[in-house]
Amino acid sequence: xxxxxxxxxxxxxxxxxxxxxxxxxxxxxxxxxxxxxxxxxxxxxxxxxxxxxxxxxxxxxxxxxxxxxxxxxxxxxxxxxxxxxxxxxxxxxxxxxxxxxxxxxxxxxxxxxxxxxxxxxxxxxxxxxxxxxxxxxxxxxxxxxxxxxxxxxxxxxxxxxxxxxxxxxxxxxxxxxxxxxxxxxxxxxxxxxxxxxxx
Amino acid sequence: xxxxxxxxxxxxxxxxxxxxxxxxxxxxxxxxxxxxxxxxxxxxxxxxxxxxxxxxxxxxxxxxxxxxxxxxxxxxxxxxxxxxxxxxxxxxxxxxxxxxxxxxxxxxxxxxxxxxxxxxxxxxxxxxxxxxxxxxxxxxxxxxxxxxxxxxxxxxxxxxxxxxxxxxxxxxxxxxxxxxxxxxxxxxxxxxxxxxxxx
Amino acid sequence: xxxxxxxxxxxxxxxxxxxxxxxxxxxxxxxxxxxxxxxxxxxxxxxxxxxxxxxxxxxxxxxxxxxxxxxxxxxxxxxxxxxxxxxxxxxxxxxxxxxxxxxxxxxxxxxxxxxxxxxxxxxxxxxxxxxxxxxxxxxxxxxxxxxxxxxxxxxxxxxxxxxxxxxxxxxxxxxxxxxxxxxxxxxxxxxxxxxxxxx
Amino acid sequence: xxxxxxxxxxxxxxxxxxxxxxxxxxxxxxxxxxxxxxxxxxxxxxxxxxxxxxxxxxxxxxxxxxxxxxxxxxxxxxxxxxxxxxxxxxxxxxxxxxxxxxxxxxxxxxxxxxxxxxxxxxxxxxxxxxxxxxxxxxxxxxxxxxxxxxxxxxxxxxxxxxxxxxxxxxxxxxxxxxxxxxxxxxxxxxxxxxxxxxx
DNA sequence: TATGAATGAGTGTTCATTCAT
DNA sequence: TATGAATGAACACTCATTCAT
Numbered sequence: 061x062x063x064x065x066x067x068x069x070x071x072x073x074x075x076x077x078x079x080x081x082x083x084x085x086x087x088x089x090x091x092x093x094x095x096x097x098x099x100x101x102x103x104x105x106x107x108x109x110x111x112x113x114x115x116x117x118x119x120x121x122x123x124x125x126x127x128x129x130x131x132x133x134x135x136x137x138x139x140x141x142x143x144x145x146x147x148x149x150x151x152x153x154x155x156x157x158x159x160x161x162x163x164x165x166x167x168x169x170x171x172x173x174x175x176x177x178x179x180x181x182x183x184x185x186x187x188x189x190x191x192x193x194x195x196x197x198x199x200x201x202x203x204x205x206x207x208x209x210x211x212x213x214x215x216x217x218x219x220x221x222x223x224x225x226x227x228x229x230x231x232x233x234x235x236x237x238x239x240x241x242x243x244x245x246x247x248x249x250x251x252x253x254x255x256x257x258x259x
Numbered sequence: 260x261x262x263x264x265x266x267x268x269x270x271x272x273x274x275x276x277x278x279x280x281x282x283x284x285x286x287x288x289x290x291x292x293x294x295x296x297x298x299x300x301x302x303x304x305x306x307x308x309x310x311x312x313x314x315x316x317x318x319x320x321x322x323x324x325x326x327x328x329x330x331x332x333x334x335x336x337x338x339x340x341x342x343x344x345x346x347x348x349x350x351x352x353x354x355x356x357x358x359x360x361x362x363x364x365x366x367x368x369x370x371x372x373x374x375x376x377x378x379x380x381x382x383x384x385x386x387x388x389x390x391x392x393x394x395x396x397x398x399x400x401x402x403x404x405x406x407x408x409x410x411x412x413x414x415x416x417x418x419x420x421x422x423x424x425x426x427x428x429x430x431x432x433x434x435x436x437x438x439x440x441x442x443x444x445x446x447x448x449x450x451x452x453x454x455x456x457x458x
Numbered sequence: 459x460x461x462x463x464x465x466x467x468x469x470x471x472x473x474x475x476x477x478x479x480x481x482x483x484x485x486x487x488x489x490x491x492x493x494x495x496x497x498x499x500x501x502x503x504x505x506x507x508x509x510x511x512x513x514x515x516x517x518x519x520x521x522x523x524x525x526x527x528x529x530x531x532x533x534x535x536x537x538x539x540x541x542x543x544x545x546x547x548x549x550x551x552x553x554x555x556x557x558x559x560x561x562x563x564x565x566x567x568x569x570x571x572x573x574x575x576x577x578x579x580x581x582x583x584x585x586x587x588x589x590x591x592x593x594x595x596x597x598x599x600x601x602x603x604x605x606x607x608x609x610x611x612x613x614x615x616x617x618x619x620x621x622x623x624x625x626x627x628x629x630x631x632x633x634x635x636x637x638x639x640x641x642x643x644x645x646x647x648x649x650x651x652x653x654x655x656x657x
Numbered sequence: 658x659x660x661x662x663x664x665x666x667x668x669x670x671x672x673x674x675x676x677x678x679x680x681x682x683x684x685x686x687x688x689x690x691x692x693x694x695x696x697x698x699x700x701x702x703x704x705x706x707x708x709x710x711x712x713x714x715x716x717x718x719x720x721x722x723x724x725x726x727x728x729x730x731x732x733x734x735x736x737x738x739x740x741x742x743x744x745x746x747x748x749x750x751x752x753x754x755x756x757x758x759x760x761x762x763x764x765x766x767x768x769x770x771x772x773x774x775x776x777x778x779x780x781x782x783x784x785x786x787x788x789x790x791x792x793x794x795x796x797x798x799x800x801x802x803x804x805x806x807x808x809x810x811x812x813x814x815x816x817x818x819x820x821x822x823x824x825x826x827x828x829x830x831x832x833x834x835x836x837x838x839x840x841x842x843x844x845x846x847x848x849x850x851x852x853x854x855x856x
Numbered sequence: 857t858a859t860g861a862a863t864g865a866g867t868g869t870t871c872a873t874t875c876a877t
Numbered sequence: 878t879a880t881g882a883a884t885g886a887a888c889a890c891t892c893a894t895t896c897a898t
Contacts, residue, residue, distance in 0.1 A: 491770075493692070570769065570825050609848065612844065612845065612848060613848055613852075615826070615827075615845060616819070616823065616845045616848045616849055616852075618822075618826065619819065619822035619823040619825070619826040619827070619845060620815070620818060620819030620822050620823075620849065621822065622822040622825055622826055623817075623818035623819050623820065623821040623822020623823070623825065624815065624818040624819075624822070626769055626772060626818070626821055626822065626825055627772065627814070627817065627818040627821055628814075628818070629772070630772055645811060646811065646814055646815045646818060649808065649811060649812055649815040650815055650819065653812075653815075653852045653853050654852050
């Protein structure tokens with residue numbers, strides 16, 4: 061019992077330290093493209109040594125994956141939260157997606173990266189697909205509520221793509237503040253919701 | 260006269276060899292992210308030495324830029340061609356855009372890259388903006404023809420983003436052939452055209 | 459306390475390893491012009507990998523600078539030592555300078571290089587100037603003691619130049635051993651001291 | 658006869674073209690260290706192709722050597738000219754040497770380079786030594802005229818070294834114009850002549 | 857003889873990863 | 878478990894030299 065408890069504590073402690081590294085990485089990703097962040101930088105930011113990072117992640121790519129999956133998990137939770145009192149409407153869903161991406165640009169960049177050819181491990185693919193499926197079915201529900209009858213799955217895909225496209229097209233519009241970008245992308249999200257609202 | 264002709268021939272020959280390098284790069288870009296393609300790989304693919312690459316491009320980034328500008332030019336020509344007999348309709352425009360991106364994925368990746376923060380030289384920015392403006396005004400015209408009255412510019416942006424999003428979301432869907440991807444993305448493009456068609 | 463001691467030990471160890479690299483560089487500089495020594499050569503000579511060099515010096519130029527500054531420091535110490543019991547006489551000063559250059563040819567080469575236009579960092583310039591000023595004022599004192607009354611500063615410069623000239627002219631006289639070169643240059647140094655001794 | 662004449666003409670033409678290259682090199686050497694001048698730069702400056710340079714010189718080093726020997730020849734001529742009406746006095750000799758080096762910095766740099774370890778071919782060494790011997794005997798004569806009796810050869814070496822030293826020490830004094838440098842080095846040369854004038 | 861494109865070994869530098877302490 | 882020095886393959890880029898035209 062005591063031994064189990066000890067091991068449990070150790071586990072918690074380990075997770076806490078892992079989170080330390082994870083957060084350090086996230087802070088850096090907020091400033092520069094995740095592909096150009098080095099192990100040394102992460103170690104420095106986290107206040108640990110390079111070797112320590114390798115105690116928690118076998119490769120740098122795994123750390124990236126963890127960042128990615130953490131965000132995916134967060135998104136899933138957000139979606140669940142949003143739909144716990146019945147299916148959300150289209151506009152709310154679109155705004156949620158855009159807001160989430162705005163606050164988790166790294167997630168978005170990684171998604172793009174992995175989608176555009178960066179190889180993703182099995183675990184990563186599975187976790188990503190899970191989140192995707194959840195998002196898709198929520199979108200489908202919302203579309204259905206909005207009156208869509210045919211091609212639900214395809215239309216959901218289209219809506220999802222459209223929202224992603226807004227981000228890639230405007231997420232780093234030069235000369236605009238983050239807030240301005242948020243405003244602009246939300247406005248576009250509303251337009252998307254609008255055009256999909258009257259089938 | 261003869262001398263001019265000779266120099267002209269040399270120019271042509273030089274361009275042909277430059278194209279050799281360009282094509283080698285494109286072949287590699289089809290397989291992996293352009294950011295991770297090395298000079299050595301391009302040289303090997305082109306069947307020339309590393310030094311030769313630098314006879315045609317002062318830096319690797321310039322080569323990338325050439326690939327990008329070549330595609331931008333091609334897209335512009337395609338758009339001009341398409342609109343020479345009056346404004347194209349929404350569906351045709353969407354299909355053109357998606358088709359073009361399918362055949363020029365690297366262009367799409369580079370556009371994303373540059374849009375997401377990769378620095379682009381003055382020439383590149385100018386050329387890109389030119390193409391963008393042309394595309395946008397074509398979209399606006401088509402939207403107008405389709406009955407859109409307000410928020411034309413914003414709606415055009417949204418449509419454009421939606422199409423891009425389709426590509427980023429499905430361009431490399433694992434386990435599908437290029438043809439399948441083309442079919443799928445065109446189908447989604449049609450849906451986009453549809454939802455934007457009845458304001 | 460223990461922690462401080464440990465860190466101190468680490469510091470010492472680090473310095474020892476840095477010296478390993480430094481000495482390897484010096485051995486190579488004895489054989490060939492420092493400008494043509496490569497990182498790979500230094501690494502090989504030191505028995506370490508290329509990367510290790512960069513653990514101790516951010517750039518190759520910094521390593522060169524370290525070699526240079528170490529010698530400058532050594533020279534300054536020698537000069538201080540020599541003058542602690544009153545101003546040294548002209549002959550002793552000349553012999554010291556020539557002896558030092560004989561034993562630190564790389565210092566001499568670097569001094570020449572930097573003087574002839576190789577850019578030197580701020581630290582380097584400052585350290586060099588310090589040593590120069592010290593040497594100059596010692597020479598001035600010695601000249602004064604020797605009976606020189608006017609143009610002290612200019613004459614000191616001339617004497618200094620003359621000694622340097624001896625080195626550049628004979629330091630690598632082909633077909634002579636280092637010892638023979640030392641003898642010859644010291645003989646010339648004595649002549650210099652002589653002609654400057656009877657104003 | 659005619660054939661010989663033709664060949665002679667060709668020879669002259671060839672020499673003229675070679676001089677074209679040589680002069681181009683000299684112009685570049687005036688601006689930057691000769692070690693960092695590339696074949697391409699010389700070719701461009703001379704208005705010929707890279708290949709052409711290799712028609713005249715088997716390697717770049719040979720071109721450097723030619724530049725060096727040309728200067729050495731010029732110096733020898735100057736010395737002969739100066740001594741044709743009897744042995745020149747010490748001050749004139751010193752001023753000549755310094756003036757020549759000021760106007761032929763590249764010669765000086767190359768001399769330093771070769772003396773400090775840059776390997777010099779047999780031809781180069783021989784030609785250099787010839788000039789040296791001539792200079793030395795002129796210096797010896799001047800010293801003798803000035804009343805020096807013993808150690809003539811050694812004293813000549815010393816004087817020669819001293820003059821060289823002046824150049825290395827002040828030839829590129831930062832922040833001074835060429836004219837200022839000329840003035841300063843001539844002043845030091847006078848001091849050298851002075852101290853060697855009263856044995 | 858002149859050309860200049862092609863060559864490829866070589867340069868300084870970076871950085872994910874390993875491993876002795 | 879934490880450390881951080883060591884590693885060395887890899888990178889973009891340079892340039893003296895060659896050689897087919």
